[in-house]
Structures are given as structure tokens and as C-alpha cells.
Amino acid sequence: MKYLLLLFVLLSMGCRERSARSEENALLVEWELRENRMDDEDKWLSVFRLVNRTPQPLSSSWELFFNHSPGRLVDTLASEEYGYEMRHWAGDLYSITPIDKSLRLEVGDTLDIPLIANGTIIKNSDAPAGIYLVIDGNDERVIYPEYHPIPIGKDVTLFKGRTQVIPDTPEERYRTYASLEVLQKDELSPITPEPVSWKLRKESMVLNDEVKIWGAFALKNEIDHLKEFFQNSFRLKVNEITEEGQKTDGIGLFLDPSLGEEEYHLDIGKSGGKISGGSRAAVFYGITSLKSLILKKDGYLELQGALIHDFPAHNYRGMHLDVARNFSEEEAVLELLDQMGRLKLNTFHFHLTDDEGWRIEIPGLEELTRVGAVRQHTRDEINGLHHQYGSATTTSGSGYYSREAYIRILKYAAERHIEVIPEIDLPGHARAAIVAMKAREKTLLSLGEEEKAREFLLHDPEDNSSYLSVQNYDDNVVNVCMPSLYTFVEKVVSELEAMHRESGTPLKTLHIGGDEVPVGVWEQSAACLNLFPGQEDVVNLAKLYFINNVSKILERKNIRMAGWEEIGLLHEEGVKKINTALATLNPPLLYHWHNASTEGSRLGEELAEAGYPVILSHVTHLYFDMAYSSHPEDRGFYWGGFVDTRRVFNFEFLPSFHKVEGIQGQLWSELIHDKAALQYAIYPKLFALGERAWKGNPRAEKDVAWNRFANRLVQWELPRLDEDEIAYRIPPPGGFIKNDSLYLNTAFPGMDIRYLEADKTDMAATYSGPVPVKGKVRAITVNRFGRSSRPVVIEEVSKGFKD
Numbered sequence: 001m002k003y004l005l006l007l008f009v010l011l012s013m014g015c016r017e018r019s020a021r022s023e024e025n026a027l028l029v030e031w032e033l034r035e036n037r038m039d040d041e042d043k044w045l046s047v048f049r050l051v052n053r054t055p056q057p058l059s060s061s062w063e064l065f066f067n068h069s070p071g072r073l074v075d076t077l078a079s080e081e082y083g084y085e086m087r088h089w090a091g092d093l094y095s096i097t098p099i100d101k102s103l104r105l106e107v108g109d110t111l112d113i114p115l116i117a118n119g120t121i122i123k124n125s126d127a128p129a130g131i132y133l134v135i136d137g138n139d140e141r142v143i144y145p146e147y148h149p150i151p152i153g154k155d156v157t158l159f160k161g162r163t164q165v166i167p168d169t170p171e172e173r174y175r176t177y178a179s180l181e182v183l184q185k186d187e188l189s190p191i192t193p194e195p196v197s198w199k200l201r202k203e204s205m206v207l208n209d210e211v212k213i214w215g216a217f218a219l220k221n222e223i224d225h226l227k228e229f230f231q232n233s234f235r236l237k238v239n240e241i242t243e244e245g246q247k248t249d250g251i252g253l254f255l256d257p258s259l260g261e262e263e264y265h266l267d268i269g270k271s272g273g274k275i276s277g278g279s280r281a282a283v284f285y286g287i288t289s290l291k292s293l294i295l296k297k298d299g300y301l302e303l304q305g306a307l308i309h310d311f312p313a314h315n316y317r318g319m320h321l322d323v324a325r326n327f328s329e330e331e332a333v334l335e336l337l338d339q340m341g342r343l344k345l346n347t348f349h350f351h352l353t354d355d356e357g358w359r360i361e362i363p364g365l366e367e368l369t370r371v372g373a374v375r376q377h378t379r380d381e382i383n384g385l386h387h388q389y390g391s392a393t394t395t396s397g398s399g400y401y402s403r404e405a406y407i408r409i410l411k412y413a414a415e416r417h418i419e420v421i422p423e424i425d426l427p428g429h430a431r432a433a434i435v436a437m438k439a440r441e442k443t444l445l446s447l448g449e450e451e452k453a454r455e456f457l458l459h460d461p462e463d464n465s466s467y468l469s470v471q472n473y474d475d476n477v478v479n480v481c482m483p484s485l486y487t488f489v490e491k492v493v494s495e496l497e498a499m500h501r502e503s504g505t506p507l508k509t510l511h512i513g514g515d516e517v518p519v520g521v522w523e524q525s526a527a528c529l530n531l532f533p534g535q536e537d538v539v540n541l542a543k544l545y546f547i548n549n550v551s552k553i554l555e556r557k558n559i560r561m562a563g564w565e566e567i568g569l570l571h572e573e574g575v576k577k578i579n580t581a582l583a584t585l586n587p588p589l590l591y592h593w594h595n596a597s598t599e600g601s602r603l604g605e606e607l608a609e610a611g612y613p614v615i616l617s618h619v620t621h622l623y624f625d626m627a628y629s630s631h632p633e634d635r636g637f638y639w640g641g642f643v644d645t646r647r648v649f650n651f652e653f654l655p656s657f658h659k660v661e662g663i664q665g666q667l668w669s670e671l672i673h674d675k676a677a678l679q680y681a682i683y684p685k686l687f688a689l690g691e692r693a694w695k696g697n698p699r700a701e702k703d704v705a706w707n708r709f710a711n712r713l714v715q716w717e718l719p720r721l722d723e724d725e726i727a728y729r730i731p732p733p734g735g736f737i738k739n740d741s742l743y744l745n746t747a748f749p750g751m752d753i754r755y756l757e758a759d760k761t762d763m764a765a766t767y768s769g770p771v772p773v774k775g776k777v778r779a780i781t782v783n784r785f786g787r788s789s790r791p792v793v794i795e796e797v798s799k800g801f802k803d
Helices: 002-011 076-081 170-177 217-234 280-291 330-342 403-415 431-446 483-503 526-531 538-556 580-584 598-610 645-649 675-682 685-695 702-723
Strands: 027-035 043-052 062-067 084-090 093-098 110-118 129-135 146-149 197-207 210-215 237-242 250-255 264-268 272-277 294-297 300-310 316-322 347-351 419-426 509-513 560-564 569-572 575-578 589-592 614-616 662-667 734-738 741-745 752-757 777-782 792-794
Touching: 043 062, 076 084, 076 110, 170 734, 170 741, 170 792, 197 264, 210 217, 217 237, 217 250, 217 280, 250 280, 264 280, 272 280, 280 300, 280 330, 316 330, 316 685, 330 347, 330 403, 330 675, 330 685, 347 662, 403 419, 403 483, 419 483, 483 538, 526 538, 538 560, 538 569, 575 598, 580 598, 589 598, 598 614, 645 685, 645 702, 662 675, 662 685, 675 685, 685 702, 734 777, 734 792, 741 752
Parallel strands: 027 146, 210 237, 210 250, 250 272, 316 347, 316 662, 347 419, 419 509, 509 560, 560 589, 589 614, 614 662
Antiparallel strands: 027 043, 043 110, 062 093, 062 129, 084 093, 197 300, 264 272, 264 300, 294 300, 569 575, 734 741, 752 777, 777 792
């Protein structure tokens, strides 16, 4: 049955399924990319096509709303030349309507609407999203048409800026994978990250229906965690003994003050096992390694005998999740924390707020979630934000964590010895909060409560500054010169602090963002000009004023301040310079992310040398929202390059990075509309992150190290993800046909490859070596449950092709 399903997938490629047409989706909208590098300039041409399949004409009094490719401005003036009026609402939301109101779209007719935008695109996921129409200006009459973005074809040349993109072809993949080979399972560590020292014993401990766990009362959390694991995963009866002293059978947990803070020993023999750690966290890490040593035999379980000594290379081992651009439910967050704990990652950077959403309940400021956590069709944003990132046709645009949900997340993380660092993004990326506080102001003013209305205000109505952010907002920066901002910060921090305290996990660090504040802010702000009269450098002074004020609020609460690298930078005559004065006082923890240029690649070192504690968060290796490859079907961004699992694995700590505290992976959620997309973007990259964060640089030559790691993924880790029902990304095979012989390989050696000749209709065959074929072949990589990669078409190569 599994193979029949695979055959169906292969044969049905390119087919389009259409549901029964309702009155709404009887209107069809298509989109197609026509040209990159239009007129040899940094812009591209695409076309919306409206097809009227309804039983009556469509009047010209319609507005088509859509979210355009993020960060790429549409030329609204150019649309007038084609007879359309286009409006940019905010961010990536646009609307378009005919100028000539006498025109109608007759039944069966089509209408082409050209769009010109800056930049270039290479991905199907770059297509406009969230398409809907408003008819006759009636905001209650919203139509969601059937929408078909046409995949980017081979005839469209792909550019990244001015550089032509090297296509991700089966032939190129085959060359990339050619050096990989399958290794014997017993050569590989069953544990990721691979321990510093490990040895598997011949004898093992048989786990019968009952297992004994014993240890000191101080390790009650760790004992309970291991107990629940045995009970929930294997339905074993657990005899828990909480007492001091040595035992000779079962599994014992110990604290050993002679070991380092995160150092542990794991010793498993035939009769029992022992975990010793320098702290509760270290003992927990020993438990996660023990879990990886459980083997399922015929009718019983076995705990592989082993002797392990292990400790991390870096103190900070983090993963960042953005839930503001698109919301992830609590269940998805807990799942990520589970996998982080398994990989000994110890910090969860929780990006809770941004321009497109405020995702945490703050009692007393209900508008933050009543307005700031909702995206909807709106013109005034009194009850919600504009749609962004396709949220009109998804469910991920709206949502937030209640106090209770956030506390549950904190407790779940703490059980896995993961510190949660919440991020409240200021002063830029703050539009959701600004709009919410405007709505609060309006409500209170209508009640005559003027003083309350301005208590938490974040914008200055008299600020005439002009700017445009990277994400195309002209109103997303708070006014740092207004006292009400710091009243707001104090309130939010106090509520976060209370939630952390209630969870039993004190708020140690707060990330305040600080990134991507656009040029032009505060220059014409009356509040700032009055605060710094006669000063020329108002913007830098205002920024320092903000950092100083927030720092004081956090210092009073004994909370460490963290931020993106921009917190430690000043701008002088357009040049970035390190704020050395801030570094010598109480320097914030800085996350170095923008290393995509030569200048940027050195910045992390320079910040560390200046005295800042630094976390490496490089876009070129550690941004999980970057696409796995250049192929149009591989969803994701690419402004910082392409980041696949091997790219993460190849991250290298340079000798000059000796002052950094650690590394962190990032997932920004503009394209994450559901749990499946979240899993696809994170896994298996997270395993490479865990390996690098714990071990530092590979100890073997890079290709050799990667081959061993890729084998470990296939033979140990991916089957565990399968059991956890996590839909990790399966890479497509590489291959070519030469002299009528088919050659295939895969990025993860040992995964099955199935193929089918294009003109055949029988079952897909399993590839085991070069095989004669006639004509084109379709191929997929599959896991053990039959879930597959995207299908690829393999063709005959030229005679000069070298593999």
C-alpha cells in the first residue's frame, strides 16, 4: 500500500486539485512571474489574472487586497499607467482597484493586472498571498477567490540581486553528495550531540516490566522526568526511591561537586546504571543521553551498556522562535522545547512581539492582545491589525498566550533546564504595541479619561519624522523621548516578572530587540527636540536615552538586558561604530546576526573585543528561515544565503571568537503558517545546531565529520523523529542519466530512493545502484514510513558531463 501511495505521488505531480466551486471561489485569481531583472534593473514584473467564472458580471467597484513578497515594495505609481489605483496600507499589504469605474468584468472574461516591484525573486513562496476582494466598498462583503500562484518556470531566469542564481539541479546535488558513504551503525554514536568521550560495552541492562530509579531528594525533578519517560514511552512500572547512598541495581542519579557545572558521567552495566553530574542540569543531560541508549528488542527493552564522560564547549546553547509574525500554538512550542532538551540546548529565545503581533497577555493592558494579537480586514485598525504574510487565508495571523499558557511553557522549559528569554521588541518592530495603545487611547478619550488615555502611549502625534523600515512600515517605532514609553516598559516587565516568579523560574534576562531601527526616526519629534535642545545628533542621543532608561528599569529588578547587535552600535555620518562606553558599564548581552557582508562578519569579534558578551546568531549559517536550497519549490528566504542541515553543521568558531558565550539558531516566522511548516524549517537543522553548540568545531576533517553526522541522523535520529511524528525535511535525491544508465544518491546516506520511468505506470522501484533506463525518470527520497521528499525529474546529461 505504501508503494502504491508513492506511485500515486509520482504520477500525480503537476495535477491540480479543485474543490467544488462555491459562489466565492467561482472567481479565480492567478498570479505569474513574467520577468526578473526587468529592463536589466533591480525590479521584476508579475501579473495578476482575474477570471470571472461567476454567473453575473463583476462591477469595477472592487478592491483586490494581497500581501506582497515581504520586504519588496510594489511600484504603486506604475500601476496607474495600466489603469489601476494601488495603495500600500502597511508592511506587505496592498490593495488595487480599477481607475475607470465604468468597466465590468463580464462572465467568462479575464483581466490582467501587471505588478512591478523592486528586487528579484526565485521562490514559489515569494508569490503574493492572502488574496481577497472587497466588493462595492462594503467591508462586510469580503470574497476569498480560488487562488492559483503559477509555479516559477524554467524559462524565467532566477536572480538574487544582480547575481544569477545557480539552479539546484539533480546533477549538482549528485556531485555534492558523491563523497558520502554508508557507515556501520556500531561505528556511530547513538547520542546527539556526540559526547566528548564514549564507549559502548558488550553487555547491556535488560529492562523488565519494572525499573528502579534512585537518587537524592535534590534530584526529584530529574527522577520524576526519567520516571515519566519510562512510564509514558514504554509503560514500565517504576520503583522510585528518593534517598542518599549507593545502590547496586537500577538507575542511580547523583550530584558530584568535583564535576563542572554541566559535566556528567554515565556508566551503564549489566546490573544497573549511574549518572553523576556537577549540577541538576548536568544530571538531566546524562538522562537525555541514557534515553538514546534504549534499544527495542524482540519482546523486551535493553539499555545499552556504555561509559560516557561529557561536557559542553559553550555555556549558551540557544534556539529562537518568532511567534509574532505568525503565531505558533502552545503545543508546537512544547514540542520544540522537548527536542531542545533532548539536544542539550539550554536557552529558548521567545520572540513574543513584533510589528505584526503581540502574543503575550499583559493584565491591565488588554488592548495588547485584543487588538495587537488579531489580524483582520480593517481600514482603521481599531479592533485588529492589517493582514500580513497571507493571514487572510490562514489561521496563524491571530493568537496569543494567556498568562496560564505562558506559565505552563516556563515550567515545561524549566523541567528540561532551559532558560526562557522573552523578547519585547523595542524601539523598532513595535507596530502591534503602538496600534494597540492608540486603540486604548481612543477608547479612554471617548470616556473622557484623558490622563489614563495617555498613560501608556507609545507614539507622538506631533512627531513629523519620516522613515520606512526594512519591512515597509512608516509607523513602527516608539517615541523614546516620551515618559509614557517607560511607564509601558515598567508595566510589561513587571507582569512578565510576575509570571516567571509564579512559574518558579525567575526572569533572569529580557531581550529588548533594538534591531533595524530605520533611518529618519525621531529627527522631527517635538519630544526629542525638546529633550535635547540645540543638539545635532538627536537620533544617537535618543537611542542612548532609551537604552539607559530601560537598563535602569531592568537593573532595579536584577534582570540582565539583552538585544540584537544594534544595541551596541552608534551611527556617525552613515557609518556604524561600536558604543565602547556602554560596553564598559553594564554591557548588555548582544546577539550578532548580520554577518552576510565582509564588514558584518568581523562585527561579532569587534563587539566581544570591546567588552560585550556576544551570542553568535549568524544569518549565513543559523537562520532556519533561510531556504534549504535555491530550488523554487524549497520554501524560505534567501537574502542571507541558503541554509541546509550541512550548512548549520559547518558553522565554525574562529579562534578570535574565544570571548563569545555561545551560539543560537533563529527561526523567523513570516512563512510559517502551520505546525508542518514549523517542523520542516527546524528539522533536522536543529540537530546540527545542537552538535555545534555542545561540541564546538568538528574534531575531524569537515567532510569526514559530516559523513559521520549524516549517517548518525539516518541510523539513529531520524527514526526517533518519525516516532515523535515530526515531519522533518527529507532532501530530494541527486542524480543523472548517462548512456541510458540511471545514477542516484542522497544527502543522507542510507535513506531509500525510489524511481519510476516517466512512461511507465507500474510500482516505483527501489534504487540500489546504476540501472538501465529509457527516457526521463522521476525519483524521490523516502523515510521508513514512506514519507517522501519533493519529486525530481532526472534526465539524460550531455556526453561531456563529469560526475
